Amino acid sequence: xxxxxxxxxxxxxxxxxxxxxxxxxxxxxxxxxxxxxxxxxxxxxxxxxxxxxxxxxxxxxxxxxxxxxxxxxxxxxxxxxxxxxxxxxxxxxxxxxxxxxxxxxxxxxxxxxxxxxxxxxxxxxxxxxxxxxxxxxxxxxxxxxxxxxxxxxxxxxxxxxxxxxxxxxxxxxxxxxxxxxxxxxxxxxxxxxxxxxxxxxxxxxxxxxxxxxxxxxxxxxxxxxxxxxxxxxxxxxxxxxxxxxxxxxxxxxxxxxxxxxxxxxxxxxxxxxxxxxxxxxxxxxxxxxxxxxxxxxxxxxxxxxxxxxxxxxxxxxxxxxxxxxxxxxxxxxxxxxxxxxxxxxxxxxxxxxxxxxxxxxxxxxxxxxxxxxxxxxxxxxxxxxxxxxxxxxxxxxxxxxxxxxxxxxxxxxxxxxxxxxxxxxxxxxxxxxx
Numbered sequence: 410x411x412x413x414x415x416x417x418x419x420x421x422x423x424x425x426x427x428x429x430x431x432x433x434x435x436x437x438x439x440x441x442x443x444x445x446x447x448x449x450x451x452x453x454x455x456x457x458x459x460x461x462x463x464x465x466x467x468x469x470x471x472x473x474x475x476x477x478x479x480x481x482x483x484x485x486x487x488x489x490x491x492x493x494x495x496x497x498x499x500x501x502x503x504x505x506x507x508x509x510x511x512x513x514x515x516x517x518x519x520x521x522x523x524x525x526x527x528x529x530x531x532x533x534x535x536x537x538x539x540x541x542x543x544x545x546x547x548x549x550x551x552x553x554x555x556x557x558x559x560x561x562x563x564x565x566x567x568x569x570x571x572x573x574x575x576x577x578x579x580x581x582x583x584x585x586x587x588x589x590x591x592x593x594x595x596x597x598x599x600x601x602x603x604x605x606x607x608x609x610x611x612x613x614x615x616x617x618x619x620x621x622x623x624x625x626x627x628x629x630x631x632x633x634x635x636x637x638x639x640x641x642x643x644x645x646x647x648x649x650x651x652x653x654x655x656x657x658x659x660x661x662x663x664x665x666x667x668x669x670x671x672x673x674x675x676x677x678x679x680x681x682x683x684x685x686x687x688x689x690x691x692x693x694x695x696x697x698x699x700x701x702x703x704x705x706x707x708x709x710x711x712x713x714x715x716x717x718x719x720x721x722x723x724x725x726x727x728x729x730x731x732x733x734x735x736x737x738x739x740x741x742x743x744x745x746x747x748x749x750x751x752x753x754x755x756x757x758x759x760x761x762x763x764x765x766x767x768x769x770x771x772x773x774x775x776x777x778x779x780x781x782x783x784x785x786x787x788x789x790x791x792x793x794x795x796x797x798x799x800x801x802x803x804x805x806x807x808x809x810x811x812x813x814x815x816x817x818x819x820x821x822x823x824x825x826x827x828x829x830x831x832x833x834x835x836x837x838x839x840x841x842x843x
Contacts, residue, residue, distance in 0.1 A: 429482035430494035472593035476577035477603030483553030495604035501728030512556030577630035610698035651687035660779030667709030671768035796824035
């Protein structure tokens with residue numbers, strides 16, 4: 410089966426739109442223009458672009474399809490330095506810089522390719538500041554992206570700059586183009602800030618923007634490196650073995666705070682089985698937007714549907730630098746599963762409600778969730794939500810005037826006060842529970 414040409418063109422177009430965490434203006438503009446052409450109404454929450462159901466049915470569950478638009482890269486301050494956003498840690502990347510030069514494509518704030526440069530060093534600490542070398546005049550808040558091939562394909566696979574999460578964005582847009590009808594109350598959610606500690610989904614979950622309850626379903630769409638938490642306990646995830654129904658992150662079993670079966674898990678398994686689609690059940694590592702919805706215990710019906718991505722983040726988390734690599738047949742299966750889910754009658758859920766999900770079984774003796782880690786991540790998210798509040802809404806990272814500078818300094822100061830208070834409170838609670 411050939412991959413749909415329109416889906417392929419959407420995927421290719423997304424590679425052309427510069428994407429760096431906290432520089433979200435271009436991705437937001439692309440999305441809005443695309444949706445405007447389709448006469449689709451959307452809501453801009455600053456953190457996310459959300460398309461609500463056209464006709465809401467109070468007797469039907471909500472179905473949330475969610476992806477993210479950002480991809481790791483460098484926010485450039487000038488022609489000498491910037492901040493590398495979205496990596497898990499900088500040690501492997503620093504080791505890479507010791508072996509070879511790392512090229513950089515530089516786009517101005519309007520998204521026009523200005524030229525190229527080199528990354529010469531990365532400094533320690535959480536800010537991940539990088540030193541660059543270029544002869545260009547680089548405006549504040551320019552985009553720095555790795556200088557690698559951005560798009561190529563063979564008969565069986567794509568090699569692109571941004572599969573994570575460009576393919577999920579393209580897939581959701583294709584569903585909208587095709588006007589796939591559904592009896593569910595479907596919300597299409599495009600998160601603008603996932604690569605920076607899931608700021609978007611944290612905001613949505615904390616404020617319950619979608620007014621979710623236990624009956625509702627969340628299916629997060631991703632393109633991750635699918636590494637099992639424990640191959641001896643949960644088996645190995647084969648890169649070529651099919652799309653992955655992901656039930657966990659590092660230290661987080663999705664929906665662990667809620668009792669009962671994971672209907673999102675059961676639903677996807679049923680759809681895949683009914684349509685002869687091979688799917689892998691994954692208790693895997695990594696981090697994604699399902700985690701914040703789990704932490705606020707909005708529903709037990711949470712999972713991530715993933716296209717295996719061997720070189721997620723362009724391999725930079727592992728000290729490599731190359732294109733991301735995904736299989737075409739996985740994309741076809743990914744799209745097919747989603748169209749079948751949307752087309753299914755919601756009454757199907759009552760037929761699978763009593764079927765024990767793997768998630769439910771794992772909750773009984775949860776050796777996956779690291780409660781201390783979840784608490785630490787929650788405290789960090791509370792700080793970052795405050796520290797980056799103005800940055801999120803203005804859609805550029807470095808302040809461009811005194812007013813923005815003062816706002817940033819104020820928010821960061823307050824965020825650290827909150828952080829210290831929450832850390833102290835956490836330590837006190839642990840002391841009481843000893």
